[in-house]
Amino acid sequence: MFRQILESQTLLINTQSKKLASQNKKVIKFGFGQSPFLPPEPVMQALKDAVDRKEYSSVQGDAELRAHISKFHAAHNGLKASPDNILVAPGSKILLYAVLMAFEKADVFIPAPAWVSYEPQAELAGHNSIKVPTSFDEKWRINGELLLKAAQSKKHKASILILNYPGNPDGLTYTEEELKAIAAVARQLDILVISDEIYGLLDHSSSHASFATYYPEKTITTTGLSKWCGAGGWRLGVAMLYDNIEPEFKQALIGIASETYSCAPVPVQMAAKVAYGRFKASMDYVDRQIRIYKEVGNYCYNGLTAVDIALHPPEGGFYLFPDFSRHKERLHKAGIATSTELCSRLLLETGVALLPGTAFGFEQDQLVARLAYVDFNVPAADSIFNLERDAVNTVTGIQLIGSWLSGLG
Incomplete structure (x- = not known):
């Protein structure tokens, strides 16, 4: 039942x-x-100062905040998304779920190990989950060959890969060569990639490369304030869509948002403007x-x-x-x-x-x-x-x- x-x-x-x-x-x-x-003191102060901001924002998020996010990530590692192709939500978890819910039926490739919520979300959305097994010797990373092998279990036309790096639970990342190889297979199989880069700013070598750099035509990058800004309980997530996203897909995402979370908390969005607007x-x-x-x-x-x-x-x-x-x-x-x-x-x-x-x-x-x-x-x-x-x-x-x-x- x-x-x-x-x-x-x-x-x-x-x-x-x-x-x-x-x-x-x-x-x-x-x-x-x-x-x-x-969070930095100015960011916390901005939240306090915005306590009276009780109105709803647009479903996509405050326009100025989205502009700050766009500039911030372009400056950080060249990740480019126009403000109009950015969604702000109460956490990146609900954004991941919204992307999955936008599809009627899909095969969702999930590397193992993977963050605990990917597979349950795929199941809730009614999709076919396909684990892409890894090993210690492979540094718990997938590669193009493993993805091709996993694709033999496909059941549906639409395909989604959830890629997470630096990784939870492993704390490891991908090299440029590895990302290029995965991108080549994703392009070959026409896979939508959700690149969960919530830990991207905490790359220990400060050299995080977004997957969208190598597969810009069909990558949605998720991030937010929870890890790099120490604000997990504030629930501020971001999805950066690809430039030529299908209008009906984007509208589906906005529609799902409007029927579920409505908008991210406005006081937190005001604080996020300070976090993203003060790059240095x-x-x-x-x-x-x-x-x-x-x-x-x-x-x-x-x-x-x-x-x-x-x-x-x-x-x-x-x-x-x-x-x-x-x-x-x-x-x-x-x-x-x-x-x-x-x-x-x-x-x-x-x-x-x-x-x-x-x-x-x-x-x-x-x-x-x-x-x-x-x-x-x-x-x-x-x-x-x-x-x-x-x-x-x-x-x-x-x-x-x-x-x-x-x-x-």
Whole structure:
């Protein structure tokens, strides 16, 4: 009678962690990917100043804000979209869903691992989900050959690929050559690509290249304030449409928006105008985040690889995707055969919260998990970040994982 849609596991782990914390139990919060940074002071002040802005905006979003977004991304990495081809919404999640809902029937290619909401959204929209499996050796990245192979399972005329990089859950990105190869196959198969680049500004080398650069004719880029601006709960998402988008497709997107969310909160849009309108100041703020994320991420990488956990160095965002399979025999002897059991036991016995690989499209017996290295304190703007002082929970958490593994015998 009812749809079988489970609660998002990222939100569920946050709830479980809060429950343990309410019982006065120490929890290392590696499970929920929420930025520890506050938005810049001028952006927060703009939100306060706009508290009386209670009117509805246009469905597409404030015109001046869209102009700022267009200029900001053109300056950041050459991503070009006219203000009239930009949609602003309460979060990028609803924009992803609106794009999927605009199609009656489609095949949706979803790399595995992938963010937890892609597949449920595709199912809610009534589409055929096709996983594109990856592996540790491939750095959890898809390529043209894997996409061609997955296309053999197509059932419908319309095809959509959801590409996410820097990636959640893996914290990795794509090279220019890899993007060009995927673009070539997408062009060959006439695939619409939703390029989820919500972590793009947090590329650790500050060299993020948008997929639309290589496949401009049919790429929709999604982004927003939640990650680079530390404003996840404000819910401000952006979709940048391709230049020659079909009028009926664009109208479908606007129509879905008008019948669902109406518009993004106007006070938040006013704050977003400051975030996107002050390019130099915003990029200085982003650069500071990247320096800190790199230091914390590399500490976690070094600590985990030191205890023989398979892992790739972080390249963007604030995630790692540790693979515990080298400890499979030891884990099995301890009664741990699945990623869910792994994360449950780790949380219960050490207070370290990770998210199991099943949340990201993997089978239960694949002993992988996501680690969000965001459990640290951000020092004042005039202070230098100190790992031992400001990231005590992170340091403790990595040490606890290592000692827990060693203690399994």
